[in-house]
Amino acid sequence: MPPVPTSKKSTLDKLIYAVIGMSIFVIVSGLVIVNFWDELGMDEVFGTGTLPPIDFDTLAVVQNQNHYLACPTGFCPEATADETSPVFLASATSLRDRLIDLSDADNRIELKEMDLRNLQFDFLVYLPQRPFPDVVTIRVYDLGPNESTVAIYSRTLKGVDETGSNRSRVKHWLRLLEGR
Numbered sequence: 001m002p003p004v005p006t007s008k009k010s011t012l013d014k015l016i017y018a019v020i021g022m023s024i025f026v027i028v029s030g031l032v033i034v035n036f037w038d039e040l041g042m043d044e045v046f047g048t049g050t051l052p053p054i055d056f057d058t059l060a061v062v063q064n065q066n067h068y069l070a071c072p073t074g075f076c077p078e079a080t081a082d083e084t085s086p087v088f089l090a091s092a093t094s095l096r097d098r099l100i101d102l103s104d105a106d107n108r109i110e111l112k113e114m115d116l117r118n119l120q121f122d123f124l125v126y127l128p129q130r131p132f133p134d135v136v137t138i139r140v141y142d143l144g145p146n147e148s149t150v151a152i153y154s155r156t157l158k159g160v161d162e163t164g165s166n167r168s169r170v171k172h173w174l175r176l177l178e179g180r
Contacts, residue, residue: 004158066160072087083171095150103121112124134169
């Protein structure tokens with residue numbers, strides 16, 4: 001067998017070293033990203049960072065296709081609600097527990113933030129056809145010993161809700177909270 005010309009062997013060696021070098025670079029970069037996720041601000045890049053707080057008293061939205069708002073009369077004075085929330089014949093604590101149970105039962109829903117003092121919750125809702133989650137903020141209002149209501153604000157932050165999933169989601173959650 002004739003000897004391999006050195007130029008071919010040299011080119012092959014360079015290619016092997018380049019592949020090894022790139023592999024090491026990718027592995028080290030991955031480790032840096034994983035270990036310094038917070039410091040690099042990756043939550044902001046991938047949309048999993050802190051959600052801006054929603055105050056239903058000052059929430060100012062108008063009807064459009066990227067969100068849907070159900071609010072009890074007089075509780076969202078600055079917003080144009082898409083629907084009026086019903087009064088539930090249940091205590092606020094009972095309604096809060098029902099809400100948590102509903103979210104726990106669905107693996108597409110992740111509780112992102114919770115304000116127990118104000119009975120307000122932020123959920124991320126993952127849909128298979130969308131790369132980014134929708135956000136749902138729900139506040140439970142205590143109306144008396146056995147009466148409560150909710151404000152539900154479902155919105156698509158990235159992309160367009162062309163299928164009406166925000167409207168469907170709010171209506172579905174209201175039905176579930178009513179026990180239907």
